[in-house]
Amino acid sequence: MAQTEKKPIKIxxxxxxxxxxxxxxxxxxxxxxxxIIDKMDKVGYHxxxxxxxxxxxxxxxxxKEDPWERLRKLRDGFKNTKLQMLFRGQNILGYNHYVDDVVxxxxxxxxxxxxxxxxxxxxxxxxxxxxxxxxxANKENGHAQIALSYTLGDAYTLDYWKNIAKxxxxxxxxxxxxxxxxxxxxxxxxxxxxxxLKDAVSIPIDLHTHYTSGVASMTYMKAVEAGCDIIxxxxxxxxxxxxxPATEVMVETFRGTPYDTGLNQNLLAxxxxxxxxxxxxxLESGLMSTxxxxxxxxxxxxxxxxxxxxxxxxxxxxxxxxxxxxxVLEEVPRVRKDFxxxxxxxxxSQIVGTQAVLNVVAGERYKMVTKExxxxxxxxxxxxxxxxxxxxxxxCIGDVEPITCRPADLLEPQLEKLEKEMxxxxxQEEDVLSYALFPQVATDFFKYREAQKTKVDATLADxxxxxxxx
Numbered sequence: 001m002a003q004t005e006k007k008p009i010k011i012x013x014x015x016x017x018x019x020x021x022x023x024x025x026x027x028x029x030x031x032x033x034x035x036i037i038d039k040m041d042k043v044g045y046h047x048x049x050x051x052x053x054x055x056x057x058x059x060x061x062x063x064k065e066d067p068w069e070r071l072r073k074l075r076d077g078f079k080n081t082k083l084q085m086l087f088r089g090q091n092i093l094g095y096n097h098y099v100d101d102v103v104x105x106x107x108x109x110x111x112x113x114x115x116x117x118x119x120x121x122x123x124x125x126x127x128x129x130x131x132x133x134x135x136x137a138n139k140e141n142g143h144a145q146i147a148l149s150y151t152l153g154d155a156y157t158l159d160y161w162k163n164i165a166k167x168x169x170x171x172x173x174x175x176x177x178x179x180x181x182x183x184x185x186x187x188x189x190x191x192x193x194x195x196x197l198k199d200a201v202s203i204p205i206d207l208h209t210h211y212t213s214g215v216a217s218m219t220y221m222k223a224v225e226a227g228c229d230i231i232x233x234x235x236x237x238x239x240x241x242x243x244x245p246a247t248e249v250m251v252e253t254f255r256g257t258p259y260d261t262g263l264n265q266n267l268l269a270x271x272x273x274x275x276x277x278x279x280x281x282x283l284e285s286g287l288m289s290t291x292x293x294x295x296x297x298x299x300x301x302x303x304x305x306x307x308x309x310x311x312x313x314x315x316x317x318x319x320x321x322x323x324x325x326x327x328v329l330e331e332v333p334r335v336r337k338d339f340x341x342x343x344x345x346x347x348x349s350q351i352v353g354t355q356a357v358l359n360v361v362a363g364e365r366y367k368m369v370t371k372e373x374x375x376x377x378x379x380x381x382x383x384x385x386x387x388x389x390x391x392x393x394x395x396c397i398g399d400v401e402p403i404t405c406r407p408a409d410l411l412e413p414q415l416e417k418l419e420k421e422m423x424x425x426x427x428q429e430e431d432v433l434s435y436a437l438f439p440q441v442a443t444d445f446f447k448y449r450e451a452q453k454t455k456v457d458a459t460l461a462d463x464x465x466x467x468x469x470x
Contacts, residue, residue: 005258006258007227007258007259008259008260008261008262009224009228009229009230009231009250009254009259009261010045010046010229010230010231010261011045011046011230011231011232011233011247011250011251011261011263012045012046012047012048012049012084012206012208012230012231012232012233013040013043013045013047013048013049013233013234013235013247014049014232014233014234014243014244015234015235015238015247015275016028016033016048016049016050016074017049017050017051017052017053017055017084017085017086018049018053018086018208018232018234018243018244019234019235019238019239019243019244020238021053021054021055021058022210022241022242022243022244022292022306022307023238023241023242023243023282023288023292023293024282024287024288025054025058025287026053026054026055026057026058026062027058027062027063027282027287028278029063029065030059030063030065030069030070030073030074032278033050033070033074034073034077035274036271036274036275037074037077037078038077039267039270039271039274040078040081040271041077041078041079041080041081042080042267043081043263043264043267043268043271044262044263044264045081045082045263046082046230047081047082047083047084047116047117048078048081048082048083048084049084049085049086049119049232050071050074050083050084050085051067051070051071051074051083051084051085051086051110051115052085052086052087052093052110052118052119053085053086053093054093055067055070056093056434056437056438057093057094057437057438057441060434060438060441060442060444060445061438061441061444061445064445064448066434066445066449067434068109068113068428068430068434071083071110071113071114071115072113072114074114075113075114082116082117082143083114083115083116083117084115084116084117084118084119084145085110085115085117085118085119086119086121086147087107087110087118087119087120087121087133088120088121088122088123088346089120089121089122089129089130089133090103090122090129090130090132090133090382090407090408091122091123091129091347092106092437093106093437094437094438095346095347097129097380097381097407097408097411098408098411098414098436098437099408099411099412099413099414100132100408100411100413101413101414101415102414102415102418102433102436103132103133103136103408104132104136105415105432105433106433106436107133107136107137107140107142108136108140109429109430109433110142111137111140111141111142112140113430115142116142116143117142117143117145117175118133118137118142118143118144118145119145119146119147119177119179120133120134120137120144120145120146120147121146121147121148121149121177121179121345122149122382123149123342123343123345123346123347123348123349123381124149124342124343124348124381124382124383124384124385125148125149125164125343125385126381126382126383126384127146127164127167127168127171128382128383128406129382129406129407129408130146130168130171131171132408134146134171134172134173135172138172143174143175144172144173144174145173145174145175145176145177145206146168146171146173146175146176146177147176147177147178147179147208148161148164148165148168148176148177148178148179149179149181149343149345150178150179150180150181150184150185150343151182151184151303151341151342151343151344152184152303153336153341153385153386154341154386155341155385155386156341156385158192158193158196160385161193161196161197162196162197162199162200165197165200165201166200166201168201169201169202169203173203174203174204175203175204175205175206175229175230176197176201176203176204176205176206177205177206177207177208178193178194178197178205178206178207178208178209179208179345180207180208180209180210180219181208181210181305181343181344181345182210182212182213182299182303182304182305182306182308182344182345183209183210183211183212183213183214183215183216183299183300183305183306184213184299184300184303185207185209185215185219186215186219186300187215187218187219187221187222188222190207190219190220190222190223190226190228191222191223191225191226193223194207194222194223194226194227194228195226195227198226198227204229204230205227205228205229205230206228206229206230206231206232207219207220207223207228207230207231207232208231208232208244209232209244209245210242210243210244210305210306211239211240211241211242211243211244211245211295212241212242212295212296212299212305212306213295213296213297213299213300214295214297216244216245217245217249217250217253220233220245220250221253224254224259225259231245231250232244233245233246233247233250234246234247235247235248235268235271235272235275236248236249236272237272237275237276237278237279238275238279240293241292241293241294241306242292242306242307247263247268248265248268248269248272251263251265251268252265291310292306292310296309298329301329302329302330302332302333303333303344304329304332304344304349304353305344305345305349307349308344308349308350308353311350311353312325312328312329312332312353312356312357313325315353315354315357316328316357316361319357319361321360321361324357324360324361327360328356328357328360331356331359331360332352332353332356334356335352335355335356335359336352337389338388338389338392339351339352339355339373339376339377339384339388339389339392340384340385340386340387340388341384341385341386342376342384342385347372347381348376348381350372351370351372351373351376354370354372354373355369355370355373358370365392366392366395366396369395369396373396374396374397374400377392377393377396377397377402378397378400378402378403379402379403379404379407380403380407381407382406382407383404414436415432415436418432418435418436419432421435421439422435422439422442422443422446425442425443425446425447425450427446427449431446
């Protein structure tokens with residue numbers, strides 16, 4: 001594509017969040033991150049995505065770390081680089097809708113502890129579920145980036161994306177992200193989509209995709225040529241597979257072109273050298289599986305994200321029904337259509353996938369219905385782009401009157417009540433937010449934290465009381 005105007009492409013680095021979430025179930029610890037921050041801070045990234053998504057839950061549940069403490073340590077290390085987080089709209093970082101006062105307080109504390117850019121999305125692209133978080137980010141002088149969950153289907157025309165992008169700009173978003181969680185956006189479709197969005201809005205466009213289907217690097221190239229401003233990449237040891245394209249590869253691709261990033265490959269090589277032994281360690285332990293490192297063309301065949309595919313496999317394995325895998329994959333698009341064609345992203349992907357498994361295993365569609373399916377069909381997650389199948393809705397929720405308003409409008413303020421419930425564990429203001437999102441997991445962590453302090457105090461007391469022979 002002939003182009004004379006110089007327009008360097010900006011890079012958002014995902015190695016400290018989405019890359020390890022996608023490849024090793026979000027198990028990178030804070031201590032593994034800290035030694036490389038100084039070098040990463042010299043690169044000149046547009047931003048480093050390092051918080052939010054599943055990192056919060058995984059830190060508390062599996063790593064026994066305080067996610068707020070991680071954020072403060074990262075902020076201390078990154079002196080020159082913007083820090084970015086992923087935020088699930090009214091779901092915050094959990095799986096249910098939270099009341100506005102909790103959403104507002106979470107945004108306030110995220111920015112106060114060091115986040116610059118909050119990427120906010122909704123699993124149904126229901127923009128009513130984004131407004132509270134966007135307003136809160138703007139109030140705190142943060143950068144609210146709204147992410148549209150990219151998907152395919154009759155309803156998702158170029159006009160649909162153009163119109164929703166205009167609404168997002170009017171809402172006060174500072175930038176817009178195309179969030180392609182399943183790697184469904186192909187190169188020439190990216191040209192069309194980015195071109196349409198650039199004509200519709202004046203805010204910067206960021207493209208986020210996954211390598212799952214094998215087309216991501218080519219998609220980035222065509223998107224950049226069409227005017228995309230920012231792309232999300234991962235350092236090569238944690239790139240490809242279900243993660244993002246490799247940072248160094250994309251930097252080299254655009255070198256010497258009008259889109260040249262200007263990033264230093266020698267510095268990037270030193271950073272890659274730091275992460276490479278970590279990758280080997282995770283491969284050896286089995287935490288990084290070779291199954292997620294290749295190309296999975298079923299992603300394009302069934303429009304199912306890589307993580308959802310592995311969930312389906314494990315669900316069927318537990319039931320001893322592995323032979324039903326193809327039947328379940330064929331059932332997923334049918335359930336999705338019945339449920340109003342939502343994008344397949346947390347938590348809608350889990351809801352649709354689990355329901356497809358039950359439909360196949362039970363031998364009758366909707367004979368068994370999960371409570372999450374009922375919540376979705378009752379409007380508790382918001383409005384889908386297409387109406388629900390009326391017969392399916394009736395079979396699943398009976399005469400229940402579906403919600404048509406914004407779901408959070410029906411919730412009572414919670415902060416004061418939550419403060420009282422967890423007051424015995426509170427050591428910092430942010431603890432109430434950890435508890436609000438994951439009450440049991442946070443309580444278990446608070447108990448662990450207290451036990452560790454008791455252990456340290458006992459050790460110190462022991463040292464002080466010890467009599468050393470002269």
